[in-house]
Amino acid sequence: MIKDTVLQSLRGLFPDPEPVVEEIVTEAAEGDEAEGEKKKPAKKKKEPRNNGVIEHDYAQYGYDIDVQLDPGELLAAVMIIDKAGFFLESVTGVDWIKEEQLEVVYDFSRYDFDTCRVVIRTRTPRAKPKVPTISKIYPGANWHERETHDFFGIKFDGHPHLVPLLLPEDADFHPLLKDFKP
Amino acid sequence: MSGPIHIQPGETFILNVGPQHPATHGVLRVKMEMDGEYIVKAETVLGYIHRMHELMGENRTYPQVLPNLSRLDYLGALGYTHGHVLAVERASGIEVPERAEYIRVITVELNRVASHLFWFGAFVMDLGGFTPLMYAIEDREYILDMLEAVTGSRLTYCYYRFGGLYNDIDDEFIDRARAFIPRMRKSLKKYDALVTGNIIFRKRLEGIGPISAEMCRKYGATGPVARGSGINFDVRKNEPYSVYPEFDFDVPVYDECDSLARYYVRMEEMEQSLRIIEQGLDKLPEGPIMPKKKPKLIKPPVGDYYQAVETARGSFGIRIVSDGTKNAYRFKLRSPTYSNMSLFDEACEGMMIMDALALMGSLDLVIPEIDR
């Protein structure tokens, strides 16, 4: 199963994996029950999720592995994913305005029947959002990152051509930021 | 034909294909640096019909966004609304009655056939043959009439509801659908005789516009584009949703990687869709089309949900980040043509413009869906 191998390698990225995994596993277990789930959001709202790997129930969330890491480790994680033969579904952002953070979400999936969807998230401060580009590894990320830059203003370090793609050429606004006023 | 031999600096010129060009089927612009008939470099410029559906998704409640989804892709709209209802049902745990699922599959597949039919006509028109479009539209019209009778609209459907459907299908629909299957099979044979064997047609597509499997992976190409490159990937099979596991159908895969392979894939997919429709009509269970127990207000629990569906153009993904309110916190649409189109810039380098436009046609572009 590709899922286990990828999990293994992704966990290797975190220097102190044990406590993180343990915490996450309980969280995921809680998530299965309706009551436990209500508690989890309350927790999530207050403080951002810790970095780490979560195994998710596909039937409930639509993906299997959920990784959150620092922008610095992003390239290493994406390289693991690339080597395992995943394809890039999309790159997008989420504006967590209350936590003063922007999240960049990378979706990966597989072509073969060893189905495994991987979501990689990384967070960057809202005031100066900056994430390394993965367009060197996945050329297809070029457009997705430009789009994310359009919508959220996240700078992708090393991107070859970071100009507006969907917005007008002279757009200086980022419509998907929660404080965007049209 | 590939590859300019020597490019003299300063000997190239910029050709703007689009935003109003007959070959781009909409407001897409490709800035091409040309050396005579050869493309040295291409840069796609998007956004001419960008409507920010993702922001609309955040500003509206979940049911209010439903009609937006069918404005993404006006040719295969049901597939996209299907993705949305599935995502919201997954997030809020709504059960769907079996009959509704079957009707959804039947209508989605009908819509897929309609979409492929239009693509077929438009693609051959890109190559300069105008007549097949008229034949294809005639068959497509039959489907549109059928769907109009049951959904109430011809293209931008808003037929699915969270948990079920807006309207049950009647006997007339079933009869027409049953009559449609043999008719369409006959038409497919006719198209095959009319177009596939044509020597000019084959010469224009065979070996033209190669897209390798590795390139598909790097750019995230899905749908018939990936299947034309030897990748056996179909969300209906790989990550079965709805009642697709109960149907017996094949996924056509061709290893040639050229435009002709993509043509074959789509033509065969129509036949497979007909098989699904046929089985669906046979198996169609009785029962309600809406669940008995359904929340009045859709408020999915906090979380991050993803749902992929196979539309006519490829894997369409919806990400809903819910904060527990009646609006989505983040509403991301992963459109298949967006990824498929992103490989065009690389793929068309060194090609002649007419071959590049044949390649573009074989990608099956719907511009509102790229720009969202």
Place this chain on the structure above:
Amino acid sequence: MSLTILNAVIAVVIAIAFAALNAAYLVWAERRGAGRIQRRPGPNVNGPLGLLQPPADGLKLMTKQLIIPGGADKALFMVAPVLAMAPAIMSFVTIPFSENIVARSMNIGVLMIFAFASLGAMSILLAGWGSRNKYGVMAAVRAVSQNISYEIPMLITVITIVMMTGTMDLKELVAGQSGGIWNWNLVPSLSSPLMPVAFLIFFICTLAETNRAPFDLGEAESELVAGFHTEYGSMGFGLFFMGEYANIVIGASLITILFLGGWGCPLGLFPGVWWFLLKIYLLIFSFIWIRWTFPRTTIYGLLNLSWKILIPISLFNLLFTAGLLKVF
């Protein structure tokens, strides 16, 4: 003296009228034919069977403003459509419709028609170049290279026929084929067994010379928008359109005269102008049929067809026929 001038004027007027009428009603025929092929009615609202559609279209084109794009070469831009139409009309002057219906019978009729036909490429070049449009220039380059490459096999085929018959007079060419289908140049005889091949080459070249589908690369609408006439509106466009159809009529007439026995009946009975018209309209119908059935070729496929297949075959045909003529 004055009578000859009057004669000439009348001849030219009739030629213009015939060309214009044909162009207008061939558009109607093309649209009706396309409609029939595509299972739709085509124009059927104006007048019976839509027969008033061409005058309506003509009126519309004539009343529209002629827009000259900024930066265009005004003189070339204006000259090009005229140059598309004029040679076509000039060619009509020398075409014999029957034994007596010919405006000006010349003993070098074949030469004259081809001399005028080659001016057609000139008009496309000027139109593409003069309108200062990249699509126009690309299309012009395509169309000119296409016309040049297809004129070669066409002329070689004509030389073969001229060699066989020993005349360049169109009337004599037809006279040599009178008496029934077995005398037509199309039918292989002992001294010219390859004539059907020559006919096929000539037919394909006519399609290519008139820029008809599947060789309509000069105006390939899905690639080059409208090709060389992208920037033309109103009657400028109208003249190109009429020129195209006039050229088609000339091409069909030439095929009829060179291969199909002109005004002669297949069975040798009642020769007359009606046979000539019947033959050219059947040929034109086949052009329409081909246009709405085939997709467009590529530019390299087109040039390959000419240089690698048609020219070698026609050259071989020429030498072979010459050899046979020597023997018999």
